[in-house]
Amino acid sequence: MIKVIAKNFAKEDKVEQVIALAKELVAKSVQEVGCLKYELYQEEHTPRELVILEEWETKEHLDKHMASAHFKSLIPQMSALMDKEPEINTYQILTVKGEDKIENEVLRVIRNRKSTRTYQSEQIREDELEAIIEAGIQAPSANNGQPWHFTTIQNKELINHISSKSKELMIETGVEALIKIAKSPVNIFYDAPTVIVVSGKEDVRSAIVDCSAAIENMLIAAESLHIGAVWVGLAKFFFTFEEESAKIDRPAGYKPLFAIAVGYKKKQSTSGPAARNHEVKTYMR
Ligand SMILES: Cc1cc2nc3c(=O)[nH]c(=O)nc-3n(C[C@H](O)[C@H](O)[C@H](O)COP(=O)(O)O)c2cc1C
Numbered sequence: 443m444i445k446v447i448a449k450n451f452a453k454e455d456k457v458e459q460v461i462a463l464a465k466e467l468v469a470k471s472v473q474e475v476g477c478l479k480y481e482l483y484q485e486e487h488t489p490r491e492l493v494i495l496e497e498w499e500t501k502e503h504l505d506k507h508m509a510s511a512h513f514k515s516l517i518p519q520m521s522a523l524m525d526k527e528p529e530i531n532t533y534q535i536l537t538v539k540g541e542d543k544i545e546n547e548v549l550r551v552i553r554n555r556k557s558t559r560t561y562q563s564e565q566i567r568e569d570e571l572e573a574i575i576e577a578g579i580q581a582p583s584a585n586n587g588q589p590w591h592f593t594t595i596q597n598k599e600l601i602n603h604i605s606s607k608s609k610e611l612m613i614e615t616g617v618e619a620l621i622k623i624a625k626s627p628v629n630i631f632y633d634a635p636t637v638i639v640v641s642g643k644e645d646v647r648s649a650i651v652d653c654s655a656a657i658e659n660m661l662i663a664a665e666s667l668h669i670g671a672v673w674v675g676l677a678k679f680f681f682t683f684e685e686e687s688a689k690i691d692r693p694a695g696y697k698p699l700f701a702i703a704v705g706y707k708k709k710q711s712t713s714g715p716a717a718r719n720h721e722v723k724t725y726m727r
Contacts, residue, residue: 443478443497443498443499443534443550444497444498444499444501444503444504444532444534444535445495445496445497445498445532445533445534445535446494446495446496446504446531446532446533447493447494447530447531447533448493448494448496448528448529448530448531449491449492449493449528450464450491450492450493450494450520450524450528451490451491451492451524451525451526451528452490452492452523452524452525453490453523453525454490454525456523456524457489457490457492460492460523460524461482461492463516463519463520463523464482464492464494464520465482466516467480467512467513467516467517468480468481468482468494470510470512470516471507471510473709474507474510475503475506475668475706475707475709476498476499476500476502476504476506476507477496477498477499477503477507478497478499479496479497480494480495480496480497481494481495481496482494483495490525499550499668500668503668504532547666551662551665552662552665554665555661555662555664555665556716557672557673557716558634558670558671558672558703558705559628559632559672560632560670560707560708560709561633561635561670561705561706561707562635562705562707562708563633563635564635564705564706565596565635565636566635566669566705566706570667570669571594571636573663574638574660574663574664574669574671574704575638575660576663577659577660577662577663578590578592578638578640578656578657578659578660578663579592579656580659581652581655581656581659582652583648583652583656584646584647584648584651584652585648587646587648587652588652589642589643589646589648589649589652590640590641590642590643590649590652590656591640591643591693591696592638592639592640592656593638593641593690593691593692593698594636594637595636595637595639596635596636596637598635600689601629601631601634601637602629603689604630604631604637604677604689605629605631606629607679607680607683607686608676608677608678608679608680609623609624609625609630609679610624611679611680611683612624612676612679613625620676623676630677631674631677631701631703632672632703634670634671634672634703634705635704635705636703636704636705637674637701637702637703637704638701638702638704639677639690639692639701640656640657640698640699640700640701640702641653641690641692641698641699642697642699643695643696644695644696645695649697649699650699653699653700654700657673657700660702661673661702664704668707669704669705669706669707670704670705670706670707671702671703671704671705672702672703673700674700674701674702675700677698677700677701678699678700681697681699
């Protein structure tokens, strides 16, 4: 994660104008992919000192931000209203919540991964798809059995069919929470352009666990490529019906277990991953 602290010094009589432009910059920047935080502050005793605090997932995201149309149009307008050159510094985070913590790219990606539930319609690239599936193939499995098969579905009609059939079956359960999801207008894959069905080998007892490890690898790989993904357990309603799951191309002897929806994130939410309970640790030394 990268933090930017940009101190701006507005001309005494231009403070309000700078604030208005900076607010516009904030509103547009928080919509950008990779933007974790973009906030405007005013110094308590020196109102002309306006500070923008930014957090970006990676340097690449920050570079894209600085090349964006809104940045290029608003920054010169703001600069014209300044008293002196801004002080801009970029920082790499070394500690989290005041604790010294080990930090590296893998840990950052694991921490930043979260379920994506709004997607762009643009299809992901072939090399990105292959990298995600390859990450699944690299997962650990009991006795290195690798009892998995990955079926990529990019046929919108089939994706929608799996969703609407699953929804029909969810309604039949009579379970209120499932009925509520089934009645929502979005499909169970959140209209992602790619769905990867993970099937497990029927005669391997550890298939569900092994396939789950593969899925987690794929979700992390997707995040590392700034691609959104979500594990969709609800597709199991479709898979329970032989005649329906027969529509998923796969080798004989493999049963579809889970699906993941994959696609470019529509917009980066400013919140982090869903809250985690850390009171789950016991040490026996
Ligand atoms: C086995 C399993 C099934 C899941 N099924 C769904 C699903 O059908 N739809 C959905 O939106 N999210 C589903 N999820 C995602 C979880 O809701 C999500 O991982 C959890 O809320 C934590 O949020 P995070 O992934 O953003 O950290 C599933 C996750 C797992 C592990």
